[in-house]
Amino acid sequence: MSVKLTEEMLTALPDARGHFGAFGGRFVSETLMDSLVTLEREYLRLKKDPEFQATFDKDLADYVGRPSPLYFAERLTRETGGAQIWLKREDLNHTGAHKINNTIGQALLASFLGKKRIIAETGAGQHGVATATVCARLGLECHVFMGAEDVQRQSLNVYRMKLLGAQVHAVTSGSRTLKDAMNDAMRDWVTYVDETFYIIGTVAGPHPYPLLVRDFQSVIGRETRRQALEKAGKLPDALVACVGGGSNAIGMFYPFLTDESVQLYGVEAGGLGIETGQHAAPLCAGRPGVLHGNRTYLMEDDNGQIASTHSISAGLDYPGVGPEHSWLKDIGRANYVSVTDDEALEAFRMLTLVEGIMPALETAHAVAYAVKLAATMEKDQMVVINISGRGDKDIHTVAQLDGIEL
Amino acid sequence: MSRIEGVLQTLKGQGRKALIPFITAGDPHPDVTVSLMHTMVNAGVDIIELGVPFSDPMADGPVIQLACERALKHGTSLRRVLAMVKEFRATDNATPVVLMGYLNPIEAMGYEVFADAAADAGLDGVLTVDLPPEEADDVAPLFAARGLDPIFLIAPTTTDERIRAIADHSSGYVYYVSFNGVTGAARINVEEVAKKVTHIHELTALPVGVGFGIRDAETAAAVGRVSDGVIVGSVLVDTIARNQTDIEKLKRELTDLLNPMREALDSLAS
Numbered sequence: 001m002s003v004k005l006t007e008e009m010l011t012a013l014p015d016a017r018g019h020f021g022a023f024g025g026r027f028v029s030e031t032l033m034d035s036l037v038t039l040e041r042e043y044l045r046l047k048k049d050p051e052f053q054a055t056f057d058k059d060l061a062d063y064v065g066r067p068s069p070l071y072f073a074e075r076l077t078r079e080t081g082g083a084q085i086w087l088k089r090e091d092l093n094h095t096g097a098h099k100i101n102n103t104i105g106q107a108l109l110a111s112f113l114g115k116k117r118i119i120a121e122t123g124a125g126q127h128g129v130a131t132a133t134v135c136a137r138l139g140l141e142c143h144v145f146m147g148a149e150d151v152q153r154q155s156l157n158v159y160r161m162k163l164l165g166a167q168v169h170a171v172t173s174g175s176r177t178l179k180d181a182m183n184d185a186m187r188d189w190v191t192y193v194d195e196t197f198y199i200i201g202t203v204a205g206p207h208p209y210p211l212l213v214r215d216f217q218s219v220i221g222r223e224t225r226r227q228a229l230e231k232a233g234k235l236p237d238a239l240v241a242c243v244g245g246g247s248n249a250i251g252m253f254y255p256f257l258t259d260e261s262v263q264l265y266g267v268e269a270g271g272l273g274i275e276t277g278q279h280a281a282p283l284c285a286g287r288p289g290v291l292h293g294n295r296t297y298l299m300e301d302d303n304g305q306i307a308s309t310h311s312i313s314a315g316l317d318y319p320g321v322g323p324e325h326s327w328l329k330d331i332g333r334a335n336y337v338s339v340t341d342d343e344a345l346e347a348f349r350m351l352t353l354v355e356g357i358m359p360a361l362e363t364a365h366a367v368a369y370a371v372k373l374a375a376t377m378e379k380d381q382m383v384v385i386n387i388s389g390r391g392d393k394d395i396h397t398v399a400q401l402d403g404i405e406l
Numbered sequence: 407m408s409r410i411e412g413v414l415q416t417l418k419g420q421g422r423k424a425l426i427p428f429i430t431a432g433d434p435h436p437d438v439t440v441s442l443m444h445t446m447v448n449a450g451v452d453i454i455e456l457g458v459p460f461s462d463p464m465a466d467g468p469v470i471q472l473a474c475e476r477a478l479k480h481g482t483s484l485r486r487v488l489a490m491v492k493e494f495r496a497t498d499n500a501t502p503v504v505l506m507g508y509l510n511p512i513e514a515m516g517y518e519v520f521a522d523a524a525a526d527a528g529l530d531g532v533l534t535v536d537l538p539p540e541e542a543d544d545v546a547p548l549f550a551a552r553g554l555d556p557i558f559l560i561a562p563t564t565t566d567e568r569i570r571a572i573a574d575h576s577s578g579y580v581y582y583v584s585f586n587g588v589t590g591a592a593r594i595n596v597e598e599v600a601k602k603v604t605h606i607h608e609l610t611a612l613p614v615g616v617g618f619g620i621r622d623a624e625t626a627a628a629v630g631r632v633s634d635g636v637i638v639g640s641v642l643v644d645t646i647a648r649n650q651t652d653i654e655k656l657k658r659e660l661t662d663l664l665n666p667m668r669e670a671l672d673s674l675a676s
Contacts, residue, residue, distance in 0.1 A: 017540060017541075025541050027509060027537060027541055029464070029536060029559060030564055030568075030572075031559075031562070031563050031583060031587075033538055033563070035563065174462065179462060183463075183464045186465075190586060191586055191591070194586070289510045289514060290509045290513055290536065292462075300514060302514065303511060303515075304484070304514025304515065305460065306510070
């Protein structure tokens, strides 16, 4: 049952303790609390500071290359035979993904707070690259934590980060993927809390991170809204975005939450299929719990131990999700669905061949679902896919599946 | 008066300091934990902190991470840990036991189910690393109704305002984390600890236990001089890691580690 959201309801969330309904919050060890309280206070102040916002907007325009285009995928639309499919081209941003919107904002925050040492976690390496990039630009020391398995499957991005002057720490504990990278980033943070700013890459983690990352990424939805009205003369009927932690999805959805006519679809990683248990789809098949500083839907066993996840895409291979998505699921405002590895791969190839746009494997999940969805809709309707990142980094993975050694 | 308060008050009356060991339940094997607890009591400890293994122990260093992995490999669930407490309690009605771990296993079990089972097992206190007092509104009344002491952390970064708030939410004792970092790191600075603990004593009447970085009799005595108790973890867990198969040898080594700490702490009393 969907609730009609109003602007008043949205501005009241998260509440003073960082809660989105039953989700969110600040579940961290005491050592980090003061730092988070300070960050919250300073962010809420800077959010209203015209100078901070002007600097952020200028960087998005001149350094990231915004606005990113809203592109009508005419041939894909024809092949699909349903609703018009439009692509929000976040893949055209500097560094090739939406991640830089957030790292620009957080690095700016770090500068205002006088922190010179930056840490970040990364899965696919896109957030790591985006963080290393802004650190290079601002002359900040940068440490990126990355699961050892992801270091293997995303070696191109590892090298990019090193070229950008970052130190990449391969994390060998646990499942050696994104969640373990986040564990080690938090261990580093607690150790060097006084001098360190942690640039979290998604809308998860302790308050105020889900709030500030959403704010920085909302430029995606604001632009999409304006561009849709300009180019199509109306709001889209549906928005589709992939969801790992969920930052590109929330950035796209947030400015449309009060527009009841706009359907929202978050696409999780179905891996080998939800029924196999080998997936990374907490909203589709998990339950609420507490991990990495927030209460949210998680993949866990009956004893509350975090389950290992599987996805062909390193960026979606995470057992949790941003708390605002958990809330949007529970109030019925957004729909959360999943797409398997195989479907995502097929979509990767299709978009490459039909439109000459090679999406990241994460993004390919959104493409796969959007094509299915568009086929069920009327020809005068409009679907926008958030093309959150480009696929160059995944060429090795795809080639390997084709039995080709590059 | 709770068992924890009773023990700490008696010690205070004697001018003595509490020796509080931490081990991870289920490490090296769930069948061994209860007898390791008795071994530690025989070596002179006052309160036992029993770690509940978690898949993602973000506040812990490699030593306790690996202990969690060993314990989980043998299926050590929170229910099983509570069963260990109950078994220990059957033959030791005096030594307080505090569970220390992360929130999610408790949340998955259900707060009320957990609180009931904990009280039934004879547990005394609960320390949840990733549950600050601000988020503890749901559990606090459940614990209070069953006489479970909620124990919270204070860190070097904790402001005075927060120290007061944390003390208001705590009973039994507060746990001062001696440095910014994870368990098992060697970053302790005794002078800074002394300054901060003295300050905490000015803000609350609760006993202060100090943990993180206490490895031997010397650090135990140095920290014991300014606090009401010392918590010793990683050095014990590391001993367990090195003696996973020979349990008798493990018990001897644990005793050999704890005995000098006990003596060093008691030498402060004179």
